[in-house]
Amino acid sequence: MGHQNSMTATDTATDTDSTEESQTALDAAGRQSPPVAATGPGTDTLLQTSGLTKRFGGFTAIDNVDFSVDEGQLRCLIGPNGAGKSTLLKLITGRHDATSGAIYYDGEDIADLRPNDRVDLGIGMKFQVPSVFDELTAYENMRLSVQRTHGDDNLDEAILDGLKRIDLAERATTPAGELSHGQQGRLEIGMAAALEPDLLLLDEPVAGLSLEERREVADLVTELNGDGIAFIVIEHDIDFVAEIADEVTVLHGGQVFREGSIEDIRADDEVRRIYLGGE
Numbered sequence: 632m633g634h635q636n637s638m639t640a641t642d643t644a645t646d647t648d649s650t651e652e653s654q655t656a657l658d659a660a661g662r663q664s665p666p667v668a669a670t671g672p673g674t675d676t677l678l679q680t681s682g683l684t685k686r687f688g689g690f691t692a693i694d695n696v697d698f699s700v701d702e703g704q705l706r707c708l709i710g711p712n713g714a715g716k717s718t719l720l721k722l723i724t725g726r727h728d729a730t731s732g733a734i735y736y737d738g739e740d741i742a743d744l745r746p747n748d749r750v751d752l753g754i755g756m757k758f759q760v761p762s763v764f765d766e767l768t769a770y771e772n773m774r775l776s777v778q779r780t781h782g783d784d785n786l787d788e789a790i791l792d793g794l795k796r797i798d799l800a801e802r803a804t805t806p807a808g809e810l811s812h813g814q815q816g817r818l819e820i821g822m823a824a825a826l827e828p829d830l831l832l833l834d835e836p837v838a839g840l841s842l843e844e845r846r847e848v849a850d851l852v853t854e855l856n857g858d859g860i861a862f863i864v865i866e867h868d869i870d871f872v873a874e875i876a877d878e879v880t881v882l883h884g885g886q887v888f889r890e891g892s893i894e895d896i897r898a899d900d901e902v903r904r905i906y907l908g909g910e
Contacts, residue, residue: 675701696885703859703860704877706880707863715882754832757833763807793821813848829859837871
């Protein structure tokens with residue numbers, strides 16, 4: 632109450648900047664631009680694709696897909712081989728250019744942005760095959776990510792904290808190439824999380840892992856999600872999906888086939904027919 636009239640010149644400038652930014656989000660008719668209307672302030676939606684399509688020659692891998700993720704949501708993406716799951720993630724991260732359609736993220740149209748620019752906006756990605764630097768230690772790999780978000784004063788502490796979170800502090804001096812497949816996967820997830828994304832995309836994070844390693848990844852993903860990171864996770868292991876997912880999207884033939892809870896998806900006869908092996 633007592634500070635209402637204590638606005639400084641900086642406050643005034645900030646308000647002016649905010650007003651100008653808001654105005655740029657309006658079209659000539661005074662309406663919000665599509666990216667802001669779909670994913671901007673006042674919405675819970677962090678990511679929204681609209682009519683997203685990707686063709687490779689005469690083959691349509693992603694066909695007119697409308698797909699969304701809310702802030703802090705953990706959404707799993709499932710479907711038979713060739714359904715377009717990895718292609719969709721590569722469109723979102725900018726590794727593929729869309730043939731047509733839009734990708735809106737946090738109030739912006741990102742369809743024409745380079746992958747690095749999308750990382751800077753808060754989109755992280757872990758691919759199916761770990762892409763850590765084998766010759767560097769776990770500590771040195773983690774440093775590559777942490778140094779982008781932390782100053783020199785607390786860099787060492789932040790690196791060790793990152794390794795502790797993924798249960799690799801005791802392997803800090805081990806070359807990444809000598810870590811197990813599961814440890815490499817956790818290291819890469821930890822490196823992606825160290826970039827402080829709002830949305831993290833994981834492509835089959837437990838493929839080829841033991842049951843114990845799968846539990847470790849599930850615990851890590853749910854912990855990071857609890858910290859506010861939204862996830863899109865591609866996974867074939869339905870038990871793993873059931874353990875982590877808020878919502879599930881089923882892709883089939885490059886299109887969204889079903890969406891719902893894991894319970895609804897498991898009970899769907901058509902989903903079982905195309906994906907889960909049911910009759």
